[in-house]
Amino acid sequence: MGRIIAIVNQKGGVGKTTTAVNLSACLGEFKQKVLLIDLDPQSNTTSGVGIDKYKVTEGIYKAIIGHHPLIGVIMHTEFKNLDVIPSTPDLAGAEVELLEIENRHNRLREEIIPLKEKYDFIIIDCPPALGQLTMNALSASDSVLVPIQCDYYALEGLIQLMKTIELVQRQMNTALEIEGMVMTMGDLRTNLARQVIEDVKNHFGDKMFKTVILRNITLSEAPGFGKPIIYYDINSQGSKDYLSLAREVITKNKET
Amino acid sequence: MGRIIAIVNQKGGVGKTTTAVNLSACLGEFKQKVLLIDLDPQSNTTSGVGIDKYKVTEGIYKAIIGHHPLIGVIMHTEFKNLDVIPSTPDLAGAEVELLEIENRHNRLREEIIPLKEKYDFIIIDCPPALGQLTMNALSASDSVLVPIQCDYYALEGLIQLMKTIELVQRQMNTALEIEGMVMTMGDLRTNLARQVIEDVKNHFGDKMFKTVILRNITLSEAPGFGKPIIYYDINSQGSKDYLSLAREVITKNKET
Ligand SMILES: Nc1ncnc2c1ncn2[C@@H]1O[C@H](COP(=O)(O)OP(=O)(O)OP(=O)(O)O)[C@@H](O)[C@H]1O
Numbered sequence: 001m002g003r004i005i006a007i008v009n010q011k012g013g014v015g016k017t018t019t020a021v022n023l024s025a026c027l028g029e030f031k032q033k034v035l036l037i038d039l040d041p042q043s044n045t046t047s048g049v050g051i052d053k054y055k056v057t058e059g060i061y062k063a064i065i066g067h068h069p070l071i072g073v074i075m076h077t078e079f080k081n082l083d084v085i086p087s088t089p090d091l092a093g094a095e096v097e098l099l100e101i102e103n104r105h106n107r108l109r110e111e112i113i114p115l116k117e118k119y120d121f122i123i124i125d126c127p128p129a130l131g132q133l134t135m136n137a138l139s140a141s142d143s144v145l146v147p148i149q150c151d152y153y154a155l156e157g158l159i160q161l162m163k164t165i166e167l168v169q170r171q172m173n174t175a176l177e178i179e180g181m182v183m184t185m186g187d188l189r190t191n192l193a194r195q196v197i198e199d200v201k202n203h204f205g206d207k208m209f210k211t212v213i214l215r216n217i218t219l220s221e222a223p224g225f226g227k228p229i230i231y232y233d234i235n236s237q238g239s240k241d242y243l244s245l246a247r248e249v250i251t252k253n254k255e256t
Numbered sequence: 257m258g259r260i261i262a263i264v265n266q267k268g269g270v271g272k273t274t275t276a277v278n279l280s281a282c283l284g285e286f287k288q289k290v291l292l293i294d295l296d297p298q299s300n301t302t303s304g305v306g307i308d309k310y311k312v313t314e315g316i317y318k319a320i321i322g323h324h325p326l327i328g329v330i331m332h333t334e335f336k337n338l339d340v341i342p343s344t345p346d347l348a349g350a351e352v353e354l355l356e357i358e359n360r361h362n363r364l365r366e367e368i369i370p371l372k373e374k375y376d377f378i379i380i381d382c383p384p385a386l387g388q389l390t391m392n393a394l395s396a397s398d399s400v401l402v403p404i405q406c407d408y409y410a411l412e413g414l415i416q417l418m419k420t421i422e423l424v425q426r427q428m429n430t431a432l433e434i435e436g437m438v439m440t441m442g443d444l445r446t447n448l449a450r451q452v453i454e455d456v457k458n459h460f461g462d463k464m465f466k467t468v469i470l471r472n473i474t475l476s477e478a479p480g481f482g483k484p485i486i487y488y489d490i491n492s493q494g495s496k497d498y499l500s501l502a503r504e505v506i507t508k509n510k511e512t
């Protein structure tokens with residue numbers, strides 16, 4: 001049965017999309033069947049795997065607002081074992097539209113259950129907010145993976161994020177676990193990065209992945225070519241880091 | 257009469273808060289009286305000027321939801337000519353609460369008009385979304401300043417952002433202008449950054465500020481000490497860049 005992991009952090013620009021796209025591609029490289037869902041109206045995940053959001057007619061919006069079965073909006077990509085459900089520009093309206101729907105937080109959860117048998121992992125990229133779309137992802141997921149940038153402002157939002165996760169665990173999804181925290185954009189030459197990593201380790205202990213994603217220019221170049229890092233430059237630091245993260249995620253889930 | 261500038265970009269982590277805090281402090285250095293408003297529930301601007309959001313009892317939430325006059329929630333800071341209206345954790349609920357209020361997009365606009373006489377500049381930091389809070393800021397402002405990170409994903413959201421600004425200009429605030437685009441976190445040694453700057457220059461021409469904010473570790477260290485960059489390290493690249501941006505903003509507005 002497939003494991004559903006939501007990539008969440010309301011702080012902007014911490015590497016949610018970069019982690020969603022590259023973790024998914026690396027899991028696929030290790031023969032895991034992966035479905036990547038873009039739940040962010042910015043559609044960065046969609047373009048990160050080479051799909052033009054303006055050419056897509058049906059995406060996640062049609063499933064969670066239009067009751068269209070999810071299976072009908074799945075697209076195959078050119079990358080090994082990687083399917084994707086794209087986001088379209090109309091998703092920007094979903095934050096408000098969901099407020100008027102009965103059982104609004106469970107729309108994605110209801111639709112996603114039939115897909116768990118078809119994939120080993122379902123990865124959901126979320127917008128930088130704790131609004132209706134992110135609540136849908138938290139309600140539908142088995143666990144949450146939190147990218148944390150090695151910067152001061154990124155630490156500030158963690159208290160709020162943990163409170164929201166606890167709220168979801170109590171009221172919407174008692175089975176929701178923490179998959180882990182992954183440090184991103186780390187420049188280990190600086191005191192600040194080392195200090196932030198130390199702080200997170202003290203707070204979250206073994207929930208922090210051993211892999212630290214280092215700052216690496218190729219990770220920000222690859223989206224311009226619509227390719228995950230291992231298909232853009234397999235020898236880059238970014239590829240090493242995300243392959244290592246994927247191995248940790250597989251090992252952790254094989255044990256259970 | 258004070259000029260109200262909203263710092264807006266729905267893409268996360270592009271330097272909205274860093275620009276709001278440091279531009280405000282630098283304008284204050286040049287003897288401009290500045291009010292900085294934190295309209296983001298993450299409260300990064302509030303902590304960026306050394307205020308503990310958990311110790312603040314009244315902030316922007318009380319004014320736009322609670323009809324409390326804005327003047328009553330202004331705090332003085334230790335920095336020259338810089339006052340601030342902080343954000344408190346209850347602001348996180350405002351995105352949904354505003355939907356039930358009559359005339360929801362104009363709450364801030366109604367409250368802010370009396371303050372225009374007391375300040376030379378009012379700077380508003382916004383969350384990474386085009387929701388109700390950002391719409392309030394766009395409706396209340398004379399102009400929009402858009403930070404753009406020198407990265408591929410940051411380019412993607414600009415079409416959506418410009419459409420939203422045009423919508424606001426047509427329906428809510430015909431006088432809204434573009435103050436300008438400022439390129440941020442530029443590492444000019446990389447092709448990507450130079451290419452992104454070139455693209456923005458081709459699209460937006462003279463709306464792009466001449467100042468490019470370079471990537472500079474001191475800019476991400478300063479928030480940890482609750483200080484704008486010119487009070488943390490006046491000799492840093494970050495101080496030079498934001499002082500230069502402040503000079504451009506003053507020159508541009510003196511002409512009018
Ligand atoms: N390890 C890294 N090294 C260098 N650049 C990176 C790294 N990870 C991400 N980036 C770049 O940093 C920017 C922010 O990353 P990304 O867009 O993945 O964050 P996000 O959390 O998804 O943002 P948002 O909050 O807007 O959804 C992007 O331009 C990306 O290319």
Ligand SMILES: Nc1ncnc2c1ncn2[C@@H]1O[C@H](COP(=O)(O)OP(=O)(O)OP(=O)(O)O)[C@@H](O)[C@H]1O
Nearest residue numbers: 012151268269270271272273274384470471472476
């Ligand atoms: N020029 C720069 N050089 C180095 N680091 C920077 C620079 N500008 C901003 N940063 C750092 O990058 C991160 C993102 O910047 P910031 O938080 O200001 O962006 P934002 O757009 O306000 O994010 P959000 O979308 O979450 O509100 C912060 O940790 C900040 O300290």
Ligand SMILES: [Mg+2]
Nearest residue numbers: 016017040044
């Ligand atoms: Mg993203």
Ligand SMILES: [Mg+2]
Nearest residue numbers: 272273296300
């Ligand atoms: Mg911010």
